[in-house]
Amino acid sequence: xxxxxxxxxxxxxxxxxxxxxxxxxxxxxxxxxxxxxxxxxxxxxxxxxxxxxxxxxxxxxxxxxxxxxxxxxxxxxxxxxxxxxxxxxxxxxxxxxxxxxxxxxxxxxxxxxxxxxxxxxxxxxxxxxxxxxxxxxxxxxxxxxxxxxxxxxxxxxxxxxxxxxxxxxxxxxxxxxxxxxxxxxxxxxxxxxxxxxxxxxxxxxxxxxxxxxxxxxxxxxxxxxxxxxxxxxxxxxxxxxxxxxxxxxxxxxxxxxxxxxxxxxxxx
Numbered sequence: 090x091x092x093x094x095x096x097x098x099x100x101x102x103x104x105x106x107x108x109x110x111x112x113x114x115x116x117x118x119x120x121x122x123x124x125x126x127x128x129x130x131x132x133x134x135x136x137x138x139x140x141x142x143x144x145x146x147x148x149x150x151x152x153x154x155x156x157x158x159x160x161x162x163x164x165x166x167x168x169x170x171x172x173x174x175x176x177x178x179x180x181x182x183x184x185x186x187x188x189x190x191x192x193x194x195x196x197x198x199x200x201x202x203x204x205x206x207x208x209x210x211x212x213x214x215x216x217x218x219x220x221x222x223x224x225x226x227x228x229x230x231x232x233x234x235x236x237x238x239x240x241x242x243x244x245x246x247x248x249x250x251x252x253x254x255x256x257x258x259x260x261x262x263x264x265x266x267x268x269x270x271x272x273x274x275x276x277x278x279x280x281x282x283x284x285x286x287x288x289x290x291x292x293x294x295x296x297x298x299x300x301x302x303x304x305x306x307x308x309x310x311x312x313x314x315x316x317x318x319x320x321x322x323x324x325x326x327x328x329x330x331x332x333x334x335x336x337x338x339x340x341x342x343x344x345x346x347x348x349x350x351x352x353x354x355x356x357x
Contacts, residue, residue, distance in 0.1 A: 106229045106290050110136030113159040113232070116152055116186070118175065119194070120144040120167045124217075128162065128194075131221050132228075146170025153179055153186035159235075160228055161186060165195040165206065173209045180210040190231035194219065200306070226293045226349060233287065246285050249355025250334075253285050262331050271330050276301060277323050281352065284342060289354025291345045313348070320350065 115132055117140055119125040129140040141158070143149045147169050153161075161179070163172035170178075172193065179186050191213075193206045198216025206214045212234070213227050246253040251271075252261045258278055260271040273281065279301040284292055294316050298308065302315075309315070324340035334341070338353060345351050 107136040114139045116158040118149045118163045146175035157185035161191040176210045284352035291349035
């Protein structure tokens, strides 16, 4: 029964992400025709209204000058103007795409290159090859972050009876019987914050590692095992401290497809 509920929750999460993509437009800078076609096809199937494909930085600048995009997906190794220089010019242009969320999708995956990309204006950086699930989750994260700019920074995040306060770094369970502070370690709070910020939509384990295990300067081969062990312990802790929610809602953190996690949307 629990597994059925987890599967249902996961499918609802991916359906919500598809709804979020509905009507949106992406610009894809990629000079490998096969990869460009695959990524564009995957985005369209995921709900995007349009994916404009270009194979040079100059063509990307021209496309962005004539209209806005909801997300930019840029390769660094392109003929003519490379993706990083293209992004720098877009950020400085003040044009329709100057503030669009940008994701680098490139074979240049070293730490120094990643830092260059992020300092050069990218909002996220992915090294090829990358799975479709990871790519869609990363794009969804950037679109959600853009939407969150409309609300005050540090605002509380509500999910059913839970209230997460980023500023105070607290998670509270608010019930008719009273308010209870959920005891979490700094790492556990960071995990819950990342998952609750996604508002019932999937967060890949790679994304979770990047944002919560910040003291690590590399991605170990066993990072999935490290995350799984921590998530198992966190599930038990949440169940022990929020038993009123009942067996049907535990675990609160569920697995989604192969490599993603979701904090249940308790407002549905």
